[in-house]
Amino acid sequence: MRQVGSAPPRDPAPSRLSYRMQRLWLTPVYRRAVRTGIPLAVMALAVGWFLNDADRKAAITNALAEARRSVEERPEFMVQMMAVDGATAPVAEAIRGEVPLDFPLSSFDMDLEAIRAKVESLSPVRKARVMIAPGGVLRIDVDERIPVVVWRTENGLILVDETGETVAGIAARSDRADLPVVAGTGADKHVTEALEIWQAAGPLHARMRGLLRMGERRWDVVLDRGQTIMLPEEAPVAALQRVIALDKAQDMLGRDLSVVDIRNPRRPTLRMAENAVEELRKIRGIEGDMGSQ
Amino acid sequence: MTDLYENQRTMRRMRKQAMDRGVIAILDVGTSKIACLVLRFDGPDRFRGGEGVGSLAGQSAIRVIGAATTRSRGVTFGEIDAMQETERAIRTAVTAAQKMANVRVDHVIACFSGARPRSYGLDGEVELHDSQVSEQDVARALSACVVPDYGPGREVLHAQPVNFAIDHRSGLMDPRNQIGNKLAADIHLLTVDRSSVSNLIHCIKRCDLELAGMASSAYVAGLSALVEDEQELGSACIDLGGGATGISVFLKKHMIFSDSVRIGGEHVTQDISKGLQIPLSRAELIKTKHGGVVATGMDDREMIHIGGETGDWEHDQREVSRAELIGIMRPRVEEILEEVRLRLDAAGFDQLPAQQIVLTGGGSQILGLDELASRVLGQTVRLGRPMRVQGLPQAATGPGFAGAVGLCLFAAHPQDEWWDFDIPADTYPARSYKRIVKWIRDNW
Structure with missing residues (x-):
């Protein structure tokens, strides 16, 4: 039976306010703002507030560094020793001196590129490859420069490779008697040309003292007994071959000459030694006397 | 306008x-x-x-x-x-x-x-400027229709062009770009309060x-x-609603007439409520569960507990037979259908090629309605679902x-x-x- 004064039946209709709120909630922009924008903003605010304190920031930085350290110092990443391959003993010693690493060391702390640059900055090293080999070995593969000539300068004797780079200094010529000697300013820049001339001068090797760069443009071949062959700027090898041919035919260099000047290949000139000139004058005088007589 | x-x-x-x-x-x-x-x-x-x-x-x-x-x-x-x-x-x-x-x-x-x-049929006619019908001509023909005085306080709800005619060719769906001298348009205008x-x-x-x-x-x-061919060939849809019964007549896929009878299913419920002296909600329940319009011998024996909330035990334990319920519902439904019949007759529904009648709306779910409707409306009647x-x-x-x-x-x-x-x-x-x-x- 129906009770008098009981609560009125529930009205299923939403109030105007809740109707509007529901419609607002169903609006995509509003919904996205509430569901994504506000949480993001709150989180950003919280993080900002948390990091505002210098101590906290430092603690976090330290913890991060600690964690990083612990990974880096695992035995898998530690380098125990250094191996230098392809270098002669003095060069290897020099490399070891140049790369002063305090083993064991984590591979994260090594700057392989810097090590390589440092090794390559050594003059006897043409090229170097630096790598960390399995087993905790820092391997340095070295490609050494090969000296081809001895360059005599005011400061002493220097070994030079074919690109003109300095390899090392030596104390005495006899240390590397097998290499030709060049001298003169700028001689190191034209080592290849010097070597070609050296090759061409095969028969003269026994008499040759060395090559002299003149005026930074052309070569002189210096022989013993104070003889000099002055080569032209252009095609010095061909000119030298002509001189050698002359020598073979007439034993030119065996005579008392001081200079064979072939700077102008069409007009080779000879300069006789002082004694020879006097001798010649004497002979001419005799001949003249005889003629006048 | x-x-x-x-x-x-x-x-x-x-x-x-x-x-x-x-x-x-x-x-x-x-x-x-x-x-x-x-x-x-x-x-x-x-x-x-x-x-x-x-x-x-x-x-x-x-x-x-x-x-x-x-x-x-x-x-x-x-x-x-x-x-x-x-x-x-x-x-x-x-x-x-x-x-x-x-x-x-x-x-x-x-x-x-x-x-x-309230339905009105309008027609208008214009001479074409050039022999081809343009959009402007259609607009002119429509505006040439004489709008009847449908009275103050009325508003046009629908104004659908239902037919176009060029010269003597009628029944055109789309007159645009057709050739002729004269364009006529028919409009079905529906006004409401x-x-x-x-x-x-x-x-x-x-x-x-x-x-x-x-x-x-x-x-x-x-x-x-209405299915497509019914809309095409001419038929009436009777929407038996709660408070009003809507009538719409379709021909060539256009509505050509519409009216409404201000009696509906709620009146049937009210009749039951008054006749059996029960609350409206209870009457609605009894109508939907046991209602019908065609009585058979079986219905005399089928007793319906109608109940009540008055607190009077005798009053709350009453029972009626289904035949009695049908006896209350049927006259009202008949009244609705007869009203519909009158409106359809006034609209000249019997001139249409196929006089199909489709009953739909919540009221059409009364059992036996199709039989009663075909008896009253005298046509081929079917129950329609959307x-x-x-x-x-x-x-x-x-x-x-x-x-x-x-x-x-x-x-x-x-x-x-x-x-x-x-x-x-x-x-x-x-x-x-x-x-x-x-x-x-x-x-x-």
């Missing part, structure tokens, strides 16, 4: 906006229930249109994504008589449908059954919704319950939802109405800016 014209054009613009946004709500404001469906437009490219006039208002494939029904309050005879209550009921339905669709709807298309619809319409508009405005269209529920029930719309929940597929489903179809591809056509150039003011714009658009 122009005022209404502008109103309807505004609603068309709203509908365009809703199509761009992709969702629209439809609202069937009935006497017994308010149904709200939320539609999602799939875009015009997904629409498989049939033959006939290409719509000027834009068409689209649709899908129902939200549906809600609530008991109607404050509506009698299909008209609003308590605004606050109706507003609450609309809010309830819209809230639930939005919740199901999980989308906010701002545009709504509404239909209602009451407001005393202005006050009821403005009440409904006000209610919808109060719910923060924009009205994107209005339709008569008799018309939209016909759209959904056609299927994609996504419609099972609960909303009954004949009671013929109006709501029809409104979905109306929202998806409305028929062209007067206001969809061009405004004839000579009705523009002489120095109007619009006139310049129109001239440029036509000539460039």
Whole structure:
């Protein structure tokens, strides 16, 4: 039976306010703002507030560094020793001196590129490859420069490779008697040309003292007994071959000459030694006397 | 006239906006229930249109994504008589449908059954300037129609061109670009009471919704319950609603007549309530569970416990036979059908080629109604259920939802109405800016 004064039946209709709120909630922009924008903003605010304190920031930085350290110092990443391959003993010693690493060391702390640059900055090293080999070995593969000539300068004797780079200094010529000697300013820049001339001068090797760069443009071949062959700027090898041919035919260099000047290949000139000139004058005088007589 | 014209054009613009946004709500404001469906437009490219006039208002494939029904309050005879209550009921339905669709709807298309619809047939005729029919000629022919004096306080709800004739060829669907000398147009004009319409508009405005269209529920029930050949060959759809019974007659896929009888299922319930002295809610339950209109010998023996809440034991233990119930219901249903018969006769329904009658609406679920209807209306009668719309929940597929489903179809591809056509150039003011714009658009 129906009770008098009981609560009125529930009205299923939403109030105007809740109707509007529901419609607002169903609006995509509003919904996205509430569901994504506000949480993001709150989180950003919280993080900002948390990091505002210098101590906290430092603690976090330290913890991060600690964690990083612990990974880096695992035995898998530690380098125990250094191996230098392809270098002669003095060069290897020099490399070891140049790369002063305090083993064991984590591979994260090594700057392989810097090590390589440092090794390559050594003059006897043409090229170097630096790598960390399995087993905790820092391997340095070295490609050494090969000296081809001895360059005599005011400061002493220097070994030079074919690109003109300095390899090392030596104390005495006899240390590397097998290499030709060049001298003169700028001689190191034209080592290849010097070597070609050296090759061409095969028969003269026994008499040759060395090559002299003149005026930074052309070569002189210096022989013993104070003889000099002055080569032209252009095609010095061909000119030298002509001189050698002359020598073979007439034993030119065996005579008392001081200079064979072939700077102008069409007009080779000879300069006789002082004694020879006097001798010649004497002979001419005799001949003249005889003629006048 | 122009005022209404502008109103309807505004609603068309709203509908365009809703199509761009992709969702629209439809609202069937009935006497017994308010149904709200939320539609999602799939875009015009997904629409498989049939033959006939290409719509000027834009068409689209649709899908129902939200549906809600609530008991109607404050509506009698299909008209609003308590605004606050109706507003609450609309809010309830819209809230639930939005919740199901999980989308906010701002545009709504509404239909209602009451407001005393009245049909007029208009015709107009113009000479063509050049021999080909242009859009302007159609507009001129439509504006040449003599609008009858439908009285103050009335509003045009539908004005659909139903027929075009060029010279002596009649029955054209689309006269554009055809050759002839004279163009005639027939318009079916449906007017309703202005006050009821403005009440409904006000209610919808109060719910923060924009009205994107209005339709008569008799018309939209016909759209959904009649199959295509019935619409083509001439048939009547009778929408037996709660407070009013809508009648719409279709021919050549156009509504040519509409009317309503202000008696409906609620009157049957009231009769039961009065006759058996029980509350209305109980009467409604008994009507739906045991109701019928054709009595058989079996019904004398089938006793229905009718109950009551008065506290008087004798009174609360009463029983009636089903035959008695039928005896109460039948006269009222007969009255409705006879009224319908009168309206159909007045409209000249017996002149139509195929006089099919389709009963739909919640009231058509009364057992034995088809038999009674064919006896009263004397025609081939069938019970109609609304056609299927994609996504419609099972609960909303009954004949009671013929109006709501029809409104979905109306929202998806409305028929062209007067206001969809061009405004004839000579009705523009002489120095109007619009006139310049129109001239440029036509000539460039």
